[in-house]
Amino acid sequence: MDELTQQHLQELRRGTVVLASLLTLRTPGYGYGLLESLAAAGIAVDGNTLYPLLRRLEKQGLLTSEWNTEDARPRKFYRTSAEGERLIDALLTDWHEIDAALGRLTDGGTR
């Protein structure tokens, strides 16, 4: 796939990683577990993108975090907050509207 296509695909995907992360972290989890869950669901994202994103979402109050200190190395696990749930609602509503709009445009273009 050429670089131009890659770039446009990345732009299309970027906003959806936030939504997918908030949805997945309704069940509390670690960053690495989230990465695996997203990959399994078909959302390709790498750690260099995801981990800073999680810190940003936490700072924005959309995720809460706790440390699990039971293991030798403490690990942080995240959970979608009430504010995160509100953002999920807003983004899902918008997503479905865009999906419907694209559907209309696709029909129009192929008629």
Next chain:
Amino acid sequence: MDELTQQHLQELRRGTVVLASLLTLRTPGYGYGLLESLAAAGIAVDGNTLYPLLRRLEKQGLLTSEWNTEDARPRKFYRTSAEGERLIDALLTDWHEIDAALGRLTDGGTR
């Protein structure tokens, strides 16, 4: 709606404007007409975003343009190129994959 939500919505929408524009310009049109078609389809975008985007897509070879000099003031109209059609295919495929992934994550989260 608060600023944070707005910002995330904008991120979600950004990549879709390219796809919606390429779909719409399968039927050649002016920038202003495109703006109206997108609004009618439910894709909110303003001219300050759309017009530079059209010039960028043209430079990338995804749109071709011609000048209509029949009116007093020449106007440029755009049309999706063969390369643009290939990008439409790639973006639509990706969009449907993301949509399916989000569907799976939504089901998982509300079970």
